[in-house]
Amino acid sequence: MKRILVGIKRVVDYNVRIRVKPDGSGVVTDGVKMSINPFDEIALEEALRIKERGGAEEVVIATIGPADCQAQLRTGLAMGADRALHVQADGVIEPLVAARALLKLIEREQPFLVIVGKQAIDDDNSQTGPMLAALWNRPQVTFASKVELSEGKARITREVDTGLETLEVDLPALVTTDLRLNEPRYVKLPDIMKAKKKPLETLTLASLSVEARQGLKLVKFEPPAQRQKGVRVKDAAELVEALKKKGLL
């Protein structure tokens, strides 16, 4: 079956104002809204559009994390994914561990395309996609803004610092999504009801023979340095004057 695998991460919703815990042991996540990482939502949307165009027969979503992640998988199923895989794991899951787990799922599911977000908006690591492509020994196209598939190949445009770069890769391949690839659809109520009946399989890191190794010790968390409060000027002339005073003009 022509299958696309999409990796999804549960993160603190992008609208939540992040606060560091007073003891520096982490950021406050109790009682805050959690969502699918926005870039992963774009990844799922792209997979669904490819399937709707007849380019794939099945879209499988997968996540690695605690039991609560099933809420985000249900959202993904409501968006239109056919099946969900939940790799149950607690504590810090580093990108390399996530990549190892996703590799095991690739070996099982044999997708021709794997799509993940370019970064998660919590740890901002931007690592899992390329790490997975390396372990899989397959092509990677990061920061994709346009994906065109043909027989056995993909032509993908990516957003790079200098502009837009187009690569051609042999399939299977891994793609990470940038913001302008698409605009994810809204979930409709009947789809939420339907999603409850879609298959969601639970696995564990141990059942996949993946070790939950932590390479980075998180020593302490701090709020960022605050900028000094500035001044208000009343018009363009005052602004230019203020800049001159600072030696900036």
Place this chain on the structure above:
Amino acid sequence: MGAKVLIVAEHDGAKLNPSIAKSVTCARGIPDAHITIAVCARDAGAVAAQAAQLTGVNQVLKVENPANEHALAAVLAPQVVALAADCTHILGPSTTFGKDLMPRVAALLDTAQISDIMAVESATRFRRPIYAGNAIVTVEIDPARKIVGTVRTASFEAAPTGGSASIEPVSLQVPLPTHTRFISISAAKSDRPDLQTASRVVSGGRALGSADGFKILYSLAAKLGAAVGASRAAVDAGYAPNEMQVGQTGKIIAPELYVAIGISGAIQHLTGIKDARTIVAINKDAEAPIFEVADIGLVGDLFQIVPEIEKLI
């Protein structure tokens, strides 16, 4: 025993990217670092010569191969792994080049990566921003494995030139994949300074209203000798190309002067500019969050104010 740091050079075949001089400064923060820069290119000569001039660099390796004409992560990663055999640290800039390549290197080395290093506390301890810069985490990595990292270039000054490192050609016997092929790159030609290294940046948001609206910014930028940036909203709306985006998912910059025009200041944008020396905000909404970080704020109609400023300078 001191650290042996390998920095992977970003370049366009002719010029070394300015992010590398900043990565060198980061590397110099590692105690007793011996610093090597690897230049993988079709013809590495010109770029290697520039790398050798950076103060603090001990050695430059030229890895010449037609396959290195374009920077493809899948092609570069196995070469970097081979070059890093006796290194303790492998660094790349946290640009789209480094973000693409370094995790691929880390995975091949079976080691965790430290992304966006903003401060070096020791050979194994680093600080980095998370949650769009709303928290800073200090991480400690096990020195038993190689340490792979990307450098948040806005956090470091460029290493000065004046050095004279040795340049050595290296030939690698590593099989390289052919499954990834470069087709094209479209970059708008512009006479303006580079956004990532400019000392002055003028940036526009959705309030500019159209691609045409951005013209008053280009005009002001020309007068100031400034680069031009844009908020995500402006890029999404098609007013400005993607390479102009500043913020969490765009470019992180640290100019002397940043002028935010018609930008409300979403947290994702602010994370891209918080290292700017002076931030100026011009916005008609007095409550816009951009004013919370601005050193100088001016509430008013940008279409009136911007041409006025241009006339006054």
